[in-house]
Amino acid sequence: MSGVTLTNVVKKYGETKVIHEVSLGIEEGEFCVFVGPSGCGKSTLLRMIAGLEETTDGKVEIGVRDVTRAEPAERGVAMVFQTYALYPHMSVEENMGFGLRMNGHPKAEIKEKVAEASRILKLDDYLKRKPKALSGGQRQRVAIGRAIVRGPEVFLFDEPLSNLDAELRVDMRVEIARLHKEIGATMIYVTHDQVEAMTLADKIVVLRAGQIEQVGAPMHLYKDPDNRFVAGFIGSPSMNFLAGTVTGNAVTVPALGGREVSANVTLPAEGSAVLVGVRPQNLTVVEGGGLTLDIRERLGGVAYDHILTPDGGKMIVETRGDEDIPESSAVDVTFDPADALFFDGSTEARLR
Known part of the structure; x- marks a missing residue:
């Protein structure tokens, strides 16, 4: 060989x-x-x-x-x-x-x-x-x-x-x-x-x-x-990407109601466009909020919740166990900022 x-x-x-x-x-x-x-x-x-x-x-x-x-x-x-x-x-x-x-x-x-x-x-x-x-x-x-x-x-x-x-x-x-x-x-x-x-x-x-x-x-x-x-090609389901803008040492994400996600990376200038990437397994769905639980795909030991954001975007959340939040409910998603990756909004290169 x-x-x-x-x-x-x-x-x-x-x-x-x-x-x-x-x-x-x-x-x-x-x-x-x-x-x-x-x-x-x-x-x-x-x-x-x-x-x-x-x-x-x-x-x-x-x-x-x-x-x-x-x-x-x-x-x-x-x-x-x-x-x-x-x-x-x-x-x-x-x-x-x-x-x-x-x-x-x-x-x-x-x-x-x-x-x-x-x-x-x-x-x-x-x-x-x-x-x-x-x-x-x-x-x-x-x-x-x-x-x-x-x-x-x-x-x-x-x-x-x-x-x-x-x-x-x-x-x-x-x-x-x-x-x-x-x-x-x-x-x-x-x-x-x-x-x-x-x-x-x-x-x-x-x-x-x-x-x-x-x-x-x-x-x-x-x-x-x-x-x-x-980041989007490797991993199934694909990574979620949320558009945001730089605010100090954080990224403000409109799809999450203007929530600020702290970033332990070098961000571009104030107001620059940034993408926040979070994998489905690192997200948690909670009741109440400005998002909508559209469809739940049950695969046995795991389920995929398809979440609609107010701006028409979509997210996928991986859940395990019996999830009791009904479809069409108003929900929110939470995640540890340490699990997020950040990408330049123009070049789509990873920010480190």
Whole structure:
């Protein structure tokens, strides 16, 4: 296995630049997740590493090799796609060993590698079945097994769970985490689902509009985001953002009835626009006030209260236990100012 280094990589389609001078280091054995909204460039960046998209400018290195202009087959990577892309007329065993057979590997070697991949992915009972006799999760495991038998330096996953239902997504997420733990390979994984990113990654790369917004460990990005975009994207439900203005060493928030929120950060000039960010679990709903409890979503042990503010804004509050405040009630929300994050109202950069 090897690490991956991107140095000022650029991708253009004609005159349109979709990847903007991205530089990134992924360590050997690391599980790195590219995450961001649709159209942010995460799959394009992955395909550039794979060699399926030409790199317009910059350098792509796998290990110590410059593979910027190398063919995909020469890069030592294996890719798992959204679609399973299995041959319907071949058995699981034949599908997993197909690439090795095409490259002329001895039958004994193929059998040994397929058996090892089957053991890792718990596919021993399905080796003689055709893809049509498998569930979606089992088919995706076969596709991953086909990648494993190749013994690549780097595994690339392009939203591999997006075609599965919710329960299978959870099961496969655990399978992929266990796979990484067992084989210790370098893995790069693309998803728009920040839950997948948080649960799988050693390192998350948050992308927006073809540029990196922030790189870090999951909990680092969650607790210490650099800007509003990262703060809002990482965490589910998303962080609440309340508009306010600087008043001395505090921020006055109109949506909370003009309440002042003390800020232990360097604030901009008096009267400047600031956003106060508070995560749903750090808010508490109390009866009486200028807000309205609109809808309560009960999920068993946890509930999400959707709160309407007088200015037409919305907030989400996470509650636990049996909440007895009825919907449509007048309410207020409280929180510890130490749990709030503050962002510049113009640039949306984090204030520290």
